[in-house]
Amino acid sequence: MHHEVAAYVLGVLDEEEHEAFERHLESCPDCQEQLVELNEVPELLDGLKHSPTASEDSH
Template structure:
């Protein structure tokens, strides 16, 4: 049984699908309003994660600075 493409919305938004799954999901996305809405809701997550990573990295660097 092939898994539902609905489960791939977050992975697609994060850009972690392999090429084949990416193409399958894009075809599904063209016809699925539910996934289109969810993708719009998730569209800011990758940028938010980048900010969190930068802040965490800076925090770790600050912790390593000799006092």
């Protein structure tokens, strides 16, 4: 896995890196597939952060 896929999904690339990765993404089926697989990660992490279980664990 290219580490840029995860960084891209999480939105931590700077503008130059973001643009470079998007250019790479156009011609890399492996990264395209990984992007689809990881695309739900930020939403899942956000859901975990706001779940009642997460609140109980922090006390």
